[in-house]
Amino acid sequence: MCQRRVVVSIVAALLSLSSAACHVTSEPSPLLRGTWAEVLTVPGASYIITLDQSGVQLTGSGTYTIEAGRQGTLQVVGTYSPPTVALTISSDAGDRRTFVGTLIGGDQLRGAFDGSSSLVTFARR
Amino acid sequence: MPTKKQATRTSPAAPSKRAKSATVKVAAKLVRYSKGEHIIVAPLHHPKPQIALEELGKARKSPSDSDLFDGQTAGAAANAHLAYFGGPLLTNVAVVTIFWGKKWGTPSGVTTVNNLNAFFTAILPSPLIDQLHEYSVPGKVIGHGSLVGSKVITVNAPVVSVTDTTIRAQLKAWIASKKVPKPTPNTLYFIYLDPGIVSIMGGSKSCSSYCGYHNNISGVYYAVMPYPNCSGCLGGLTAFNALTGTSSHELCEAITDPVPGRGWYDSNNGEIGDICAWTFKTVAGYTVQKEWSNQQNACV
Numbered sequence: 410m411c412q413r414r415v416v417v418s419i420v421a422a423l424l425s426l427s428s429a430a431c432h433v434t435s436e437p438s439p440l441l442r443g444t445w446a447e448v449l450t451v452p453g454a455s456y457i458i459t460l461d462q463s464g465v466q467l468t469g470s471g472t473y474t475i476e477a478g479r480q481g482t483l484q485v486v487g488t489y490s491p492p493t494v495a496l497t498i499s500s501d502a503g504d505r506r507t508f509v510g511t512l513i514g515g516d517q518l519r520g521a522f523d524g525s526s527s528l529v530t531f532a533r534r
Numbered sequence: 535m536p537t538k539k540q541a542t543r544t545s546p547a548a549p550s551k552r553a554k555s556a557t558v559k560v561a562a563k564l565v566r567y568s569k570g571e572h573i574i575v576a577p578l579h580h581p582k583p584q585i586a587l588e589e590l591g592k593a594r595k596s597p598s599d600s601d602l603f604d605g606q607t608a609g610a611a612a613n614a615h616l617a618y619f620g621g622p623l624l625t626n627v628a629v630v631t632i633f634w635g636k637k638w639g640t641p642s643g644v645t646t647v648n649n650l651n652a653f654f655t656a657i658l659p660s661p662l663i664d665q666l667h668e669y670s671v672p673g674k675v676i677g678h679g680s681l682v683g684s685k686v687i688t689v690n691a692p693v694v695s696v697t698d699t700t701i702r703a704q705l706k707a708w709i710a711s712k713k714v715p716k717p718t719p720n721t722l723y724f725i726y727l728d729p730g731i732v733s734i735m736g737g738s739k740s741c742s743s744y745c746g747y748h749n750n751i752s753g754v755y756y757a758v759m760p761y762p763n764c765s766g767c768l769g770g771l772t773a774f775n776a777l778t779g780t781s782s783h784e785l786c787e788a789i790t791d792p793v794p795g796r797g798w799y800d801s802n803n804g805e806i807g808d809i810c811a812w813t814f815k816t817v818a819g820y821t822v823q824k825e826w827s828n829q830q831n832a833c834v
Contacts, residue, residue, distance in 0.1 A: 452794050452805065452808070454738060454744050475766045476743065476808070477780040477783040477823075478744065478766045479767075502765035504765060
C-alpha cells in the first residue's frame with residue numbers, strides 16, 4: 410500500500426514536471442502584435458509595419474514613404490523565437506529586406522537589415 | 535514636435551509662443567542629425583546601378599517619359615497645412631551644384647552635369663519658384679533664384695558609401711579652400727553623388743529611406759542627392775527625370791524650410807514637398823515634383 414502511494418506520488422511528480430516542461434516550451438506570448446515604426450532621422454521618411462503573431466509565426470503589412478521618393482505598401486512574414494525576431498519585409502516595388510533583431514522591453518525592436526552592422530530601431534506605436 | 539493644434543498658421547511676423555515652443559521641440563528632435571553618425575559603414579549590399587551614366591546623358595534627348603511612371607503617387611494628406619515657425623527662408627536661392635565623384639568627370643558624366651545645370655538654369659526663374667511666393671513673410675519675399683556656380687570634384691570621392699558627417703566636413707573644407715563659392719544667406723549647395731554610392735544619414739540610407747535630403751550647418755545650406763539606382767527612387771522614371779524630380783523636391787523644401795522644422799512646416803505631414811511626394815508635372819520641359827499650396831489647399 411505504502412509502495413503504491415510512493416509510485417503514485419512519483420508519477421504525479423513526473424506529470425507535474427512534464428507539465429512544467431510543456432509550459433516552458435509553449436508558444437511565446439503575442440508580444441510582437443501591434444504597430445511598429447522604424448525610428449528614422451530623415452524628415453519625410455517613414456517605415457511602419459503592423460504585426461500579428463500566432464505562436465512563433467509573424468505576419469503583417471505596412472507602409473513606407475521614402476523622402477523625396479515614392480511611397481507604397483509592405484508585406485511581412487517572420488518568426489519570433491524569444492528574444493530573436495526575424496522578419497522578411499517585401500515592398501510593392503519588389504524590394505525584399507530581412508530584419509533580424511531582438512525585442513527590448515516590449516516596446517522596441519532593435520536589430521539590423523540584411524546583415525548590416527548599422528543598427529535600426531522599431532518603436533511600438 | 536509641434537502638436538496638430540500647433541500646426542495652424544501663425545503670424546509670420548510674430549510667431550506665437552506655441553509656435554516658438556514647437557520650434558524648440560522640433561529643434562531638439564533634430565539634434566539627432568548631428569548626433570546620428572554613430573553608424574558603422576558596412577560593405578554595400580545594394581545592387582549595381584541599374585542605369586548607366588550614358589543613359590543619363592541621353593535622357594534629355596528622349597521624349598517625356600511621364601507615361602512610364604508606375605510608382606504610387608501620394609495623395610495629398612487631408613488637413614495638410616504648412617505653418618511658419620519663424621526661421622530663415624531662402625528668398626532668392628543661389629544654387630551651387632557640386633558633383634562629387636570620379637564618374638562625373640567622364641564624358642557621359644559631363645553630359646549629365648551639363649544637363650543638370652541646364653535644369654537649374656531653367657527652373658530657378660520658372661513658375662515653380664513663382665508658386666512659392668505665397669510663403670513669403672514680412673522682410674523675406676521669396677523670388678526667383680539662380681545657378682551661381684558648379685564644380686566637379688574628384689578628390690576624396692566616396693568609394694562605397696558616405697555619411698552626412700563626412701559630407702558636412704567636406705563641404706566646409708571646400709568652402710575654406712575656395713573650391714566652391716563662399717556661402718551667402720541664400721546659397722544652397724546641391725551635392726550629387728556618383729552612381730553606386732550609398733548615402734548614410736544617421737540610421738537611414740539612400741534608397742531605403744530617402745532619395746535626397748537637405749540640411750544645414752549653422753547657416754550653410756545644402757542638399758545631398760544620391761544617384762537614383764533603385765525602384766524606390768526611380769518609380770518608372772528615367773534616372774535623369776528622377777534626379778530632376780527629387781532635386782525640385784529638395785529645392786522647394788530648402789527654400790521654404792532651410793533649417794528643417796523652423797521654416798514652413800506641417801507637424802503632421804512634414805515639409806512642402808513631403809505633402810505631395812512623388813507627384814509630378816513638367817515645368818520648362820523638366821520633370822519636377824508638385825508642391826503643397828496653402829492658398830489652393832492642394833498640390834500644384
